[in-house]
Amino acid sequence: MSKNDGGPACSKRDCGEAAVRRSGHQLLCAKHYRFAQMRSTAKRAGKVVPTHEQLANLFSRDGTTCRDCKREMNWLREDGADTQLTLQHYRSGSIGFVCLSCNTRHAHMPGDSYQTIQKDHKHCPQCETVKPFSDYSADNGRSGPIKLKSWCKECSSASHANWQRNNRDH
Secondary structure (H helix, E strand, O other): OOOOOOOOOOOOOOOOOOOOEOOOOOOHHHHHHHHHHHHHHHOOOOOOOOOOOHHHHHHHHHHHHHHHHOOOOOOOOOHHHHEEEEEEEOOOOOEEEEEEEHHHHOOOOOOOOHHHOOOOOOOOOOOOEEEEHHHHOOOOOOOOOOOOOOOOHHHHHHHHHHHHHOOOOO
């Protein structure tokens, strides 16, 4: 983020950053716009809604590095959707900033097991087991640090065989 260069300034007190979005009657910088989005999303989901001050303190501690995958994050989706900074509510009750990619992976894993899973393993949502990367096929159409299919080879093969049995005409 850069300081305001003559355009409209963020409406938040003592911010001084350039405004990039309108939220209601306010003009907000990218950081304060995402803070408002995170609070709104948490409220809709029935989760703990942190104050702007709590988010600012969390940001000053964590910065823009994902605490799970250690990638650099950005504020706005158009700057890279999978690395957009999001608020993660851990099941332990703590909160933290993670990239959208890690946030999505948390949602699809039982408990907070995403944090304790071995780095060379992955959770298959079909068979609900954690398996090594070697049990997954490559997904060449996907971007990001892990380019593997969602389902393990065994589940993918069984699903494909089932589809072939039920769709002989195709």
